[in-house]
Amino acid sequence: MDFNDTPEEAQFRAEARAFLEANCKPKGAEVERMVRALKPAEYLKAAKAYQKKKAEAGFAGITWAKEHGGRGLAPIFNVIFGQEEAKFDAPSAAFAIGLGMCLPTVIAFSSEEIKQRYVAKALSGEEIWCQLFSEPGAGSDVAASKTKAVRDGDDWIVNGQKVWTTGAHFSDYGIVLARTNPDVEKHKGLTMFIVDMKAPGVEVRQIHQASGGRDFNEVYFTDVRIKDSHRVGEPGQGWMVALVTLMNERLAVGGSTGPDYPDILNLARTLPGPSGKGTLLQDQAFRQMLADWVVRAEGYKLGKFRTMTALSKGQTPGPESSIGKVINANQLQSITNTAIEMQDHYGIIADDTLSPMDGAFQQGYLWAPGLRIAGGTDEILKNIIAERVLGLPQEQRADKGVAFKDLPTGR
Amino acid sequence: MNFDFSDDQKSLKDQARKFLADKASSKVTRRVLDDASVSFDEALWRGVAEMGWLGAAIPEEHGGLGLGKLELCVLAEEIGRAVAPIPFSSTVYFFAEALMLAGSDAQKAALLPKVAGGELIGCFAVSEGPGAPTPSSIQAKFENGALSGAKIPVTDGDCASHAVVLAKDGAGLSLVLVDLNQAGVTRTTLKTLDPTRGHAKLEFNNAKAERLGAAGQGWELAEAVLDRAAVLIAFEQLGGSQACLDMAIEYAKERVAFSRPIGSFQAIKHKLADMYVAIEVARSNAYYGAWALSTDAAELPFAAATARAAASDAYHLAAKENIQVHGGMGFTWDVDAHLFYRRAKLLSVQAGSPAVWKEKLVKRLEQRNAA
Numbered sequence: 001m002d003f004n005d006t007p008e009e010a011q012f013r014a015e016a017r018a019f020l021e022a023n024c025k026p027k028g029a030e031v032e033r034m035v036r037a038l039k040p041a042e043y044l045k046a047a048k049a050y051q052k053k054k055a056e057a058g059f060a061g062i063t064w065a066k067e068h069g070g071r072g073l074a075p076i077f078n079v080i081f082g083q084e085e086a087k088f089d090a091p092s093a094a095f096a097i098g099l100g101m102c103l104p105t106v107i108a109f110s111s112e113e114i115k116q117r118y119v120a121k122a123l124s125g126e127e128i129w130c131q132l133f134s135e136p137g138a139g140s141d142v143a144a145s146k147t148k149a150v151r152d153g154d155d156w157i158v159n160g161q162k163v164w165t166t167g168a169h170f171s172d173y174g175i176v177l178a179r180t181n182p183d184v185e186k187h188k189g190l191t192m193f194i195v196d197m198k199a200p201g202v203e204v205r206q207i208h209q210a211s212g213g214r215d216f217n218e219v220y221f222t223d224v225r226i227k228d229s230h231r232v233g234e235p236g237q238g239w240m241v242a243l244v245t246l247m248n249e250r251l252a253v254g255g256s257t258g259p260d261y262p263d264i265l266n267l268a269r270t271l272p273g274p275s276g277k278g279t280l281l282q283d284q285a286f287r288q289m290l291a292d293w294v295v296r297a298e299g300y301k302l303g304k305f306r307t308m309t310a311l312s313k314g315q316t317p318g319p320e321s322s323i324g325k326v327i328n329a330n331q332l333q334s335i336t337n338t339a340i341e342m343q344d345h346y347g348i349i350a351d352d353t354l355s356p357m358d359g360a361f362q363q364g365y366l367w368a369p370g371l372r373i374a375g376g377t378d379e380i381l382k383n384i385i386a387e388r389v390l391g392l393p394q395e396q397r398a399d400k401g402v403a404f405k406d407l408p409t410g411r
Numbered sequence: 412m413n414f415d416f417s418d419d420q421k422s423l424k425d426q427a428r429k430f431l432a433d434k435a436s437s438k439v440t441r442r443v444l445d446d447a448s449v450s451f452d453e454a455l456w457r458g459v460a461e462m463g464w465l466g467a468a469i470p471e472e473h474g475g476l477g478l479g480k481l482e483l484c485v486l487a488e489e490i491g492r493a494v495a496p497i498p499f500s501s502t503v504y505f506f507a508e509a510l511m512l513a514g515s516d517a518q519k520a521a522l523l524p525k526v527a528g529g530e531l532i533g534c535f536a537v538s539e540g541p542g543a544p545t546p547s548s549i550q551a552k553f554e555n556g557a558l559s560g561a562k563i564p565v566t567d568g569d570c571a572s573h574a575v576v577l578a579k580d581g582a583g584l585s586l587v588l589v590d591l592n593q594a595g596v597t598r599t600t601l602k603t604l605d606p607t608r609g610h611a612k613l614e615f616n617n618a619k620a621e622r623l624g625a626a627g628q629g630w631e632l633a634e635a636v637l638d639r640a641a642v643l644i645a646f647e648q649l650g651g652s653q654a655c656l657d658m659a660i661e662y663a664k665e666r667v668a669f670s671r672p673i674g675s676f677q678a679i680k681h682k683l684a685d686m687y688v689a690i691e692v693a694r695s696n697a698y699y700g701a702w703a704l705s706t707d708a709a710e711l712p713f714a715a716a717t718a719r720a721a722a723s724d725a726y727h728l729a730a731k732e733n734i735q736v737h738g739g740m741g742f743t744w745d746v747d748a749h750l751f752y753r754r755a756k757l758l759s760v761q762a763g764s765p766a767v768w769k770e771k772l773v774k775r776l777e778q779r780n781a782a
Contacts, residue, residue, distance in 0.1 A: 001481065001702045002413050009412075076412075265776065281777075284770075291769030294776060295721045299692030302699050305414040312412050323688045379677070385687055386680035390660050393675040 012077050016084045019057050024088035047091035051125025060123045069123045076311040098122050098129030102175045105245045109233040130171035132162040140380045143187050149178035158224040168204045168217035171197045180235050182405040189404050190238030194230040211366035258332045258364035261293040264339050280342050300327045319388040322381045333368035336361045420485050427489040434458050435493040437747045443496035443607050450570040450609030456497045460529025474524030480705040484646045491647030492654045494750045496607040498532045498567035504640040506533025509575045513624030513632050534571035536562035543767045546630045551578040553587045558620040566761050568611030569600045577633050584629030587620040605757040638715040640762050642700035648722035648758050649697050652690045655729035655751050659736040686729045693725035716772035723759040730755035
């Protein structure tokens, strides 16, 4: 057992660090304040410029085949770059979904011509992609998608609505899951398409989240024409294609989600404890809670080391990595809740000039409910663990062997 | 990054699992459970000695196999999974570790070969009454080569031939080594939650004893022994937790209620997923403890505390929810679920309770951050 890189990994890590040091500032409160002050358009411009440099230096598409502009390296190198990049203020988030999920799907299923047209421009940051799966009536049950695509000569005509689309408001293209055959079972009547987000009939409306921010969108499709050449996979294969997209999500490196135990530890040194004697850090009840957070945070971090070990040996991580988000999201909610309550009445202030840690605990508290839902709710992830890792039988379902149009929710 | 056991260590683990499935089935555990006059299974103990496990981490010069601590960790996981009714932890994790950590050359040469050969059962005696011991609560006293006072409870104190005892020594505390087969020692067998392991009250009346390690260093040495034992016990807890989850999964797939396997209900699925998450968190923390123990890293005190806190919580959850998944059947004497529920409680308190370890964890975190 050791935590060392192989010589090859160490060399790659050094290269990654050199690139990041030359092109980014180290993470810190100062930098975060500056980023927050940027207007969205300025941020996007900076992000695109960074992605271009990253691609030129060979750090975009690390695991992609060389013919697609990648470097053809094993997944472990992607993890290593992610670890190093997380230490810097690198504006890579806007590309995570496109490069992590959409383009690998396009590469796996689309024609040479389509790949030529789209892959390189996505990699260099020139074009940004989003993923259009969830609908108002199809969240956890995403195969219940109702957005409809009807064949019309060489085109498909798409009508319907998608929701919770990250980055749709600044994306150029997206992959959209649509119903092409309502007369068969719901999983069998779906097809995936590439859609031009600037095409006539596509309308993007930002969602005003409960947390106050506007990171996600509703996307409306009204008679949007898509060429058949932009179909991804065969008609009716859309669910299988979507699973490939979602599988790639697992390989994406989960960055930090908000304040963690070192932050509340620092806060607790400065706050009085609830007994009125000593600091919060000296309070026994608090110390026991802190220990529980440490155990979970360390368990999560060390679990990633176990995943890296498997990757390093050329194995593929399975659905067991689903536990990461269950741990993280609940941990964030628990830590931020306690951090606010321990500030007593003052904790209600959510102002980055007045609140401890620039208000990060208050922001985390408002963000946590979304994190417990986004990318698979706690409950869906536990179903995945139970069925795919532990081998328990599937829930009995009301939609087996029934045509989509005959389901109560199918119209 | 190589944060996993090696192929050799995994194959040792497989061998251990096969051996224990054969020689330490729950029938064997139940023989000890059901007979108050038996404190451990002697045939299994001999078998384990013949496999060399007792000396796995003891150097070859003292009659052991001279394997590393990682090998001992994989054995511990399997022993925990089997709820093995033998004084392995007392003898190997506590007694032998204390000797290797603090013993003189003569003490090591005299006793370690006996441990490795299965001729000596050891135990570790700290507790004197309800509540976590503190440096000032210890009353047992070592004076002029003689030990007086009482220790209660001592795990495997009813069958051990030797004990390492924490006792007052002048102004401080020392660890002392005692041969339990002498006139000055009285043992009283205790009734406990986990009768598959022996427990005793040990009373010392001017019993002949000698220091183990430097005078006045008893508390620090005991803590160091506990850190080492904590990692190994965490692996036993991990093995027990995993056995509970496996048992609950198997039952949930077979048991039918409302005309469907109960494992198809989300209420059961989510319970089992929660157990899985807790066990994976415990496993990752235990591996870190194993790394720290095997490399004698400066992180050992912190790693031992996280490993122990995670494993105690995971085993408690897994053992109680395994019974719950089994429903009424799980509450019968004949179903093995209660063997784990009992052992989980022993392992969570025997080297310091979860609350004590969580406090140690935070203290060590503060020290680490200050350093």
